[in-house]
Every structure is written in C-alpha cells, then in structure tokens.
Amino acid sequence: MTDVEKKKLIKIITSRIEEVKEEIQELKELVKPIPLDASIGRVSRMDAINNKTINESSLREKTQQLKKLERALENSESGNFGICTKCASEIPFGRLEYMPHTTRCVNCVG
Template identity: 45%
Template structure:
C-alpha cells in the first residue's frame, strides 16, 4: 500500500471518528431536572451519560492518535516495526494508531 492510499484510509477513519465524537457529545448531554422521567429512569440516564462520556474520551484519544499518524506518515521508517523492522499491517495502524510494533513483537 502506498502513502497516498494510506493517507486516504487514515483521513476516512478520522472523518468517521469525528462523526462518532459528535454523536457521543450529543448523547452525553445532561438531562434537565425539569424533565419528568422518574427516579429510576433518571439514575439509568446518569449511568448512560457516564458510559457515553467514557466512550467520548476514548474516541477523542483515537482521533488524536490518528492525527499524529497522519503527521508522521512521510517520515522515514513510518509503518515499520521498531523491533523487527517489518511492515506493520495497515489494519493494525488504523485500529491502534499508536502502535509502533507489529503484532508478533507486541506480545
């Protein structure tokens, strides 16, 4: 895979991640105390808000890592394992952009 194809895949993943972040932000909005939803429903909503906030932080971290990968894509040695110097699969770079080792060396 050449650099331009990798950039386009990374940019697509960045776009998807930004969309997910927007959805998580919308779902983690506070519930107004004026809304009549009942005590148990309110407790459930508070719990769901905590889960959404955790997912939001994780998505924001992924976005930051993907943007870091894009900024390093033209550097020498990008996409090569720092341990064995073999190419890191593109799937691993997209899923775990912070990875600097191939699957075998990461064990």
Template identity: 55%
Template sequence: MTDQEAREMQKILDEKIEETKQEIEQLKELTKPVKPDNAYGRLSRMDAINNKTINDKALREQKSRLQKLERAQKKLDEGKYGICVKCGDDIPLGRLKFMPWTARCVKCAQKS
C-alpha cells in the first residue's frame, strides 16, 4: 500500500468510525427500556417492544463494526493494514474502500 493510499484509507476509516459512533448514540436512545407505565395500548406496547428488540440487534452490530474499524485503524498505524489474515496476500484497495474493516481478501472470505 502506497503512502497516498494509506492516507486515503486513514481518512475513510476516520469517517466510518465517526459515522458508526453517531449511529451507536442514536441506537442507544432507541433501545432504552419500554416502561410499563407508558400509556400504550396492548398492540402498541408490543410494537414498541418489537422495535426495541430490532434496535438492540442493530446496536450490537454497530458496536461490533466499531471494534473492527478500530482494529483496522490500529493495523494501518502498524503498517499491517490491507493484508489478508488468512493467505497473506494484499486485499484489493476497492474492497478496502467498500469494507474498510475487512481482514480477508475476496478469495479467503468466500471460503469461510
């Protein structure tokens, strides 16, 4: 990876980390417990609980993505970013731009 590509990926990672942190904050608001004393009808309360469950899953996924992005950023700082953890080949820049948290090339990702 050239210095210019590394700077470009650093910018992309920074943006994705910031976006993910904002998404996590929004989801935290949506996953607050549904209070039993709220004036919901039976079906409305069930909908609220369902929505909370969906948002809980989305929150877990975003937290996981944030960890992967931060790990990728650390690898970039160490000069190990963009190298497949399975085969050791370079991960194509296009794949890294699309999925900056990825740790595997397309070939190895398809085998998993």
C-alpha cells in the first residue's frame, strides 16, 4: 500500500467514525423508553415497542461498527495495516476503501 492510499484510508476511516457516532446519537434518542402515560393507542404502542426493538438492534450494530473502525484507525500506524491476518497477503485497496475495518482478504473471509 502506498503512502497516498494509506492517507486516503485514514481519511475514510475518520470520516466514517464521525458518521457512525452521529448515527449512534440518533439511535440513542429512538431507543428511549416509551412512557406508560403516553396517550397512544394499543396498536400504536405495539408499533412503537417493535420500532424500539429494531432501533436497539441497529444501535448494537453501529456500536460494533464504531469499535471496528476505531481499531482500524489504531492499526493504521502499524506496519501490518492492510495485511490479511490469516494468509499475510496484502488486502486489495478497493476492499479496504469499501470496508476499511476489514482484517482479511476476500479469499480468507469464508
């Protein structure tokens, strides 16, 4: 990986970290408890509970994604950044550009 590619990836990772943090904040607002005294109908309350459950799942997923991106940013300074952890070959730049948190090449994912 060239220095230009590495700088581009670091910029992508930093940008995605900020995006994910914003999404996490929005999801935290959506998963707040539904007050019992809220004047909504029974069906609407069931919909609200269902939506809350879906948003909680999304929040967990985004939190994991943030951890992976932060780990990738930390690893960007190491000499093995962009190297597959399984076969030790270089991960193609296009894959890292799309999934900067990945630690394996396409052949080793499966």
